[in-house]
Every structure is written in C-alpha cells, then in structure tokens.
Amino acid sequence: MQRGMSAFVVTCVNCRGAGCINAVKLSWLGHDLAAMRRDGDCMNMLNQIHSTRVAVFVDGDNVPPKLIDPVLERAKHLGRVDAVRVYADECHVDGWCKTPGITLAPMASSKNASDIALCLDALELALSSDIATFVIASADQGFAHLAQRLRTHGKWVLGVSGGKPSDFFQNSCSEFHRLPMGPNEAALDALHSKIAGVLGQTPTKPISLANFGHEMYQLGVTTSDLPNANWRSFLAGHADRYTLCPLGVRLSGDLTGQQWLNRRANPGTGRQ
Structure with missing residues (x-):
C-alpha cells in the first residue's frame, strides 16, 4: 500500500x-x-488506521529534543504510536530527560554505542511483535541498513530528519520526510561568524568541545539554538569549515578567523 x-x-x-x-x-x-x-x-x-501499530526510534545524538513533537505528529498519521524510544550518548541526554512521553536509553560514551543499541532494539521489536510501521528519526546514513532489514521483514519504514540526510538513507526507507527546522540563512551566517571568532583565536590549535561550548555560551549561543542535537553533530555537518579531532575542534585548514570570514564573503578567491 x-x-x-x-x-x-x-x-x-x-x-x-x-x-x-x-x-x-x-x-x-x-x-x-x-x-x-x-x-x-x-x-x-x-x-x-487505529489498529496499525507504530514504533518510533530516535537518534538522540543527532536529533534535538525540540523536534520530537513534529516527529510524533508525523508518526500519528500512520497509526497508533505504541513505542517512542530515544537513544543518546550519556553526555547528550540532558535535554531528553525533560521530554515527556518517551523511553530514554542513555548509552555509555563509546563510539556508535547508541546507534548499535537502536538498531538491535528495532530489529528485536520487528521480530517479536506485530508492529507494522517503524519511524526512524535521524540523518545518519548508518541507519540505511536497518531500514533495509526492516523492509525485508515486511515492515513499512518512514525516515524523518530535520538535517541533511544522505541519499542512501532516504532511498532505503519506504518514505522519507524532511522536517522544517533550524535558523534561517541570516541567523546561520551569524552563528558561523561567532564560531569563527572563537576558533580564530587559535586557528591551528584545537579547542576542546567543552571549552568551545563554554565560549559559545558566553556569546549567548547554546545547543538549543542549533539545528542539531549538540555541537559535535553541528560541527561535523560543516566539515568544510571546521575540523573535529580527538583534542576538540579547530578551523579547517590553516585559516585564521578573519581569513575564514573573508573566504565566506568571497568564495571564489580560495584560501588566503
């Protein structure tokens, strides 16, 4: 159907x-x-409509809590929502702890722990229940394989994202829905300018994400202002501007903050 x-x-x-x-x-x-x-x-x-059971699985590391309402609203069009589970690294759960109506699964701070748990639980539910429709809220292409496996078991999969999902993930779902979100272009430019000002103080030396978040907080910017769930996912989504490493984050290449802003103003001039 x-x-x-x-x-x-x-x-x-x-x-x-x-x-x-x-x-x-x-x-x-x-x-x-x-x-x-x-x-x-x-x-x-x-x-x-009322008898179709729906399960919602949310990648809490990449989807901010403010998007849960539009995600659930979309899910309710598909049937009766019987399960809403959010998976997030333990350092990203603060916002989710205050969100009603969800089951939160905090994971230890290890690579891909929350993603793996989400995939395992979704497949277990698919094989052990009569839930026919699964909603996966994420922009991570790593969930493409999960969507494909669910569909091979006869499940209908809706992918939902407010970011920029990969074509692979979108094509792996039965249907994909993009949520309107995030700051407008002018606000996004202002945000990038503030980030450049912070990172430009030590352009080639990484700053820890904790210190970076503190500096941005001093400028009046918190993770609730981001189109992503946290600073790491936001910065990773702009790899042409910022470089993440084990020590933290720095400007991409060897640009100073002012040079980075000049390149944005004159993109055809290349690096200065």
Whole structure:
C-alpha cells in the first residue's frame, strides 16, 4: 500500500451530500475514494488506521529534543504510536530527560554505542511483535541498513530528519520526510561568524568541545539554538569549515578567523 497524504470526504449515508452535517472528513493514505464508496469500506479504513501499530526510534545524538513533537505528529498519521524510544550518548541526554512521553536509553560514551543499541532494539521489536510501521528519526546514513532489514521483514519504514540526510538513507526507507527546522540563512551566517571568532583565536590549535561550548555560551549561543542535537553533530555537518579531532575542534585548514570570514564573503578567491 502506497502511503501519501490525500484527503477524502465520506458523504452522509442518508442524503449523499458532502456538505451534510453528518458527513465526515477524513485523512487517509493513498486510497481511492470511488472504490471506498463502492465497497463501503469507510469504517474499515478508520479501524485500520487505529489498529496499525507504530514504533518510533530516535537518534538522540543527532536529533534535538525540540523536534520530537513534529516527529510524533508525523508518526500519528500512520497509526497508533505504541513505542517512542530515544537513544543518546550519556553526555547528550540532558535535554531528553525533560521530554515527556518517551523511553530514554542513555548509552555509555563509546563510539556508535547508541546507534548499535537502536538498531538491535528495532530489529528485536520487528521480530517479536506485530508492529507494522517503524519511524526512524535521524540523518545518519548508518541507519540505511536497518531500514533495509526492516523492509525485508515486511515492515513499512518512514525516515524523518530535520538535517541533511544522505541519499542512501532516504532511498532505503519506504518514505522519507524532511522536517522544517533550524535558523534561517541570516541567523546561520551569524552563528558561523561567532564560531569563527572563537576558533580564530587559535586557528591551528584545537579547542576542546567543552571549552568551545563554554565560549559559545558566553556569546549567548547554546545547543538549543542549533539545528542539531549538540555541537559535535553541528560541527561535523560543516566539515568544510571546521575540523573535529580527538583534542576538540579547530578551523579547517590553516585559516585564521578573519581569513575564514573573508573566504565566506568571497568564495571564489580560495584560501588566503
């Protein structure tokens, strides 16, 4: 069954008028109105909407808590949401701890621990329950294989992201939905300028992420202002500007803060 938002109107069984007070306007996914009228399947469609079980798995390291409401709103269009699980590194769980209606799975600070746990739990649920629809909220292409495996087990997979997901992940899902999010272009430029000012003080020497976050906080910028869940994921998404390393983060290449700003203003001039 192909799923896509298309509204239809069920006419009153007495007067056959769509404008009758007894008419019910419904939202359903991909069904032909004429066939529904012919077969009298309206109530069956409603029952199917409410009986379809949905599980939501959130990559809490790359999806900020402020996006959980639009993610769940999208999931509710697919059926009854019976499970909402968020997986995050223990250093990223602060914002999620205050989010109601979720099951939080904090992981130890080891590479890919939360991603691995999410994949294992999703597959276990797929094999041990009758949940038919899975929502994966992330922009990480590493979840493409999970989406493919779920689909081979007959599950319908919706990928949701507010960032820039890879084509591989998008194509691996049954359907993909991009959430509007993040600062506008002017605000993003202002954010990059502040970052350049902080990192430009020691352009070739990394600054620890903890110290970097503190410096940005002093400038009035916190992780709640980011389109990503944390500074690491935001900086990693702009690898042409910033370089992450075991010691922290620095400007890409050997640019000073002012040179970096000049390059942004005149992108055709190359490095100075």
